[in-house]
Amino acid sequence: MSEPDLARNLETLDGYLARFRDTGIRNRIAGADRDGGGGVFQTTSPVDESLICDVARSDAGDVDAAARAAADAFPAWRDMPATERRRILIDVAEAIEARAEEIALCECWDTGQTLRFMSKAALRGAENFRYFAGQVTSARDGQNLPSPTLVNITTRTPIGPVGVITPWNTPFMLSTWKIAPALAAGCTVVHKPAEASPLTARLLVEIAEEAGLPPGVLNVVNGYGEDAGRALTEHALIKAIAFVGESRTGSLITKQGADTLKRVHLELGGKNPVIVFDDADLERALDAVIFMIYSINGERCTSSSRLLVQDTIKEEFEARLVARVNNIKVGHPLDPATEVGPLVTREHFDKVTGYFDIARADGATIAAGGGRMGEEGFYVKPTLFTDATNDMRCAREEIFGPVLTSIPFGTEEEALRIANDTAYGLTGYVWTNDLTRALRVTDRLEAGMIWVNSENVRHLPTPFGGVKASGMGRDGGDWSFEFYMEQKHIGFATGAHKIMRLGAG
Ligand code: NAD
DSSP states (O other): OOHHHHHHHHHHHHHHHHHHHHHOBOEEETTEEEOOTTOEEEEEOTTTOOEEEEEEOOOHHHHHHHHHHHHHHHHHHHHSOHHHHHHHHHHHHHHHHHTHHHHHHHHHHHHOOOHHHHHHHHHHHHHHHHHHHHHOOOTTOOOBOOOSSEEEEEEEEEOOSEEEEOOSSSHHHHHHHHHHHHHHHTOOEEEEOOTTOOHHHHHHHHHHHHTTOOTTSEEEOOSOIIIIIHHHHHOTTOOEEEEESOHHHHHHHHHHTTTTTOEEEEEOOOOOEEEEOTTSOHHHHHHHHHHHHHGGGGOOTTOOOEEEEETTTHHHHHHHHHHHHTTOOBOOTTSTTOSBOOOSOHHHHHHHHHHHHHHHHHTOEEEEOOSBOSSSSSOBOOEEEESOOTTSHHHHSOOOSSEEEEEEESSHHHHHHHHHOSSOOSEEEEEOSOHHHHHHHHHHOOOSEEEESSOOOOOTTSOBOOSGGGEEOOBSTTHHHHHHEEEEEEEEESSOOOOOOTTOO
C-alpha cells in the first residue's frame, strides 16, 4: 500500500470537500444556486459511510424552473455562430483538464471508483468536449438531393432543451459523454445526476460556466429518480431525454415520456459475453477478460460478465484466472495501487454480495472471492463463479460488480447459442486467431458493439449503443447529432413544373 500517496490524496481531497460541507450541493438553474423544493438528502462515501454533504432534493417545481431556464437560453445558444460555440466548448475542455485532480478525487470518494481509473475519466470527459466541439457545424449544414423538378436541400437544427439523466458508476465521464454533444448540437440541457454521486455534476456546471458557457445553457437539478427524474421526463418543454442507467428504468422513462412524445435515447444494462476459443492468444485474452470485469469495480455496462471458454482450455484458463483474481488489489480508492475499490452504496453492496448465495444455491462453484472484505466500507472480494450454466441467475442477471461467471462451451455453434441467450445485447468480445470464424461469429452475435482480440477500446467517432434490453440509439460521431438535432427538408422548384389542377374543370 502506498501510504504516503494515500495520505496526501486524502489531505488534498479534504481541501476540495470543505466547501461542500459548508454549503452542500445546491441546484444550478439559470446560472444561480437554488435550494430544492423537497429539502435535502445526504450523500455518503462508500469508503467508510461518512457523510459527504447535504444535497438539494428537487421536486417538480425545481425541474420546471430548470426546464424554463433551458428554454429561455435556447434561442441564443442555437443561433450562436458555430465558431463561437466551438470556442466555448474547447475552453470547457481545457478547464476540465485544469481541475482534473479535483474531479478525480471527488469522484473516487463519492462512488468508490479507484483513482487508477478515475484520473483518466476526468481527462476523457475533457476529450468528450474537445471531440464534439470539433463536430460543431453551421446551422445551415446539410445536403443537396436534387430531383428533376426540385433542388432538395436538407438542414438540421437542434431539437431544443433536452434532459440528461445519468447513473453513478462513472458519473463524470458519462455526463460529459451526453452533455458535450447536446451542447455542440446547439441544445440546452437540464442534467439530473444520480442521487448516489452528485459531486462531479456540480463541478462540471461550475467549470462550464467559468469557461464561458452562458447561464441557463446547462442546468443541474439533483434528487431522486422517482420525483426529479420523473418530472424531467414528463416536462413539455424538454424535447428529448438522453438516459444512461438500468434497463427497467429505461422502460419507465419511455412510458413517462409518452404523453409529451419525448424522443428518448437509452443506454442500458448488459450481460456481455467474452468468447475465448482455444486457438486464441490466451495470454492477451486472460489480461482482457480480467480487465473487462474487474476494472471500474465491475460497475461498468460494457463489462464482460460472462466468460464463455472452450472446454479444451477451460481447466488451464480458469486456473490461471483464479490465481490472478486472488491477486487483485482491493483497497482504498485513493491509493494509487488499488485496483478494485468499494461498491457505491450499501444497497448495491447487498445486491452484489447476495449473488454469492444465489450462485451457490444454483449449483455454481465459487472459485475465487465470494465474500466481503474488511468490516468497514462496501468492499467485496473479486469473485469468479465456475461450473456455471447459462440458465443460472448469475449468468442471466446484471450483477454490476467485480463478479465473473465462467461457462464452458464445445463448438462455435454452442458458443453463439449461449452468447445470444440473454435479454441484453450491449457488447461482445471474441478471442480467436481464425479470421473467418471471427467474421462468422461477429456476424451472428447479437450486440451493438463487438471487439475481436481486444478489450473495449472506445473511439469517439464510432457508434456506441446496444440492442435488445441494452437500449436504443447510438452515440459517437455524427450519431450523437442525429439524436440531438432535427432534419428539415426544403424543396425549391427549378422551373414551373406542372402542378395538378383540381377543381379547374
Ligand atoms: P438507475 O436506472 O437506477 O438510475 C439511473 C438514473 O436514472 C439516476 O439518475 C436515477 O435517479 C434516474 N431514475 C431512476 N428512476 C427514474 C425515473 N422513474 N424517471 C427518471 N429518472 C429515473 O441506474 P444506476 O443504478 O444509477 O446505474 C447502473 C445501471 O446503468 C446499470 O444497469 C448499467 O449497466 C447502466 N449503465 C449503462 C451504460 C451504457 O452505456 N449502456 C453505461 C453506464 C451504466
